[in-house]
Amino acid sequence: MKSLDVLLNVVIVLAITVLSSYAAFSYYGIGLLASLPGGVTGFFLDNGAIQYVALVILVAAVVGKIAVGRALRRRARSET
Numbered sequence: 001m002k003s004l005d006v007l008l009n010v011v012i013v014l015a016i017t018v019l020s021s022y023a024a025f026s027y028y029g030i031g032l033l034a035s036l037p038g039g040v041t042g043f044f045l046d047n048g049a050i051q052y053v054a055l056v057i058l059v060a061a062v063v064g065k066i067a068v069g070r071a072l073r074r075r076a077r078s079e080t
Contacts, residue, residue: 001072008065015058022051 017032022044024031033041044050 001068001075005065005068005072008061008068011061012058012065015054015061018054019051019058022054 021032025033025041025045033044
């Protein structure tokens with residue numbers, strides 16, 4: 001369960017990175033996408049649906065993290 005919790009943390013961080021990269025580049029022209037080579041930036045900008053997929057993954061990971069956190073707390077209570 002703890003490894004699943006860590007994995008969900010990684011997924012949340014990656015999804016937030018993708019979403020913030022899109023937002024920063026779209027509104028301000030700065031950020032991770034501005035600093036990457038043109039081919040990589042072009043891939044992300046040509047496939048705009050990636051930001052919505054990242055949003056769905058973020059929401060699913062947060063919901064999963066809540067469920068895993070509750071299960072870990074129940075397990076910790078039952079062990080003591």
